C-alpha cells in the first residue's frame with residue numbers, strides 16, 4: 311500500500327504570523343511529497359512494502375538509508391503539520407503545563423532549551439520535545455530526518471512537539487536567521503494537540 315500526502319489541517323496562509331504561505335505550500339506539496347515518493351520507491355516490491363509507517367520508523371536504521379531518510383521525512387512532516395495551528399493558543403495548560411514547570415522550571419525555560427537544541431543542530435534536522443519510556447519530558451535534536459522513535463535515535467521517546475529546522479522550512483522569510491524563525495514559531499504551536507499527545511504518551 312503506497313503512502314500518500316496527507317492534507318494540511320488548515321490553509322497554507324493560516325500560519326502567516328510565523329510561516330509564510332509560499333513556504334508552507336512548497337514545503338507540503340514539494341518537500342513532503344518527495345519524501346513520500348522516494349519512500350514508496352524504496353519499499354516497492356520488497357519485504358517492507360506492506361509495513362506500517364510506524365513499523366518502518368521503529369526499524370529505520372536497520373532497514374536502509376532510503377527508508378530512514380524518506381520514511382523519517384514522511385513521518386516527521388505529517389507530525390509537524392498536526393502540531394501547528396492558526397488559532398493562537400498562548401501556551402499549555404493542565405497536566406502538561408505542570409510537568410513543563412516541574413521539569414524545566416517554566417515554559418520560557420523549556421522554550422529556551424528547545425530553541426538551543428534546534429539552533430545548535432549543525433546542518434539540517436529537527437528539535438523535539440518528547441516523553442521518555444519512563445514518562446519524563448525531554449528535549450533533544452536529531453540530524454536529517456531522524457526522530458526519537460527510531461532505533462538509531464540517541465535520545466529515544468514519544469514525540470509530542472517537533473520543529474523542522476531545515477533551511478527549506480524558513481529560508482524565504484527568515485533567510486539565514488534560524489533563531490528568529492524558531493522564536494516566531496511558538497505563536498503557531500497547537501498546544502491542544504501537544505497535550506493530547508502528552509496524555510497519550512503518559513497513559
Ligand code: MN
Nearest residue numbers: 341474476479
Ligand atoms: Mn521539512
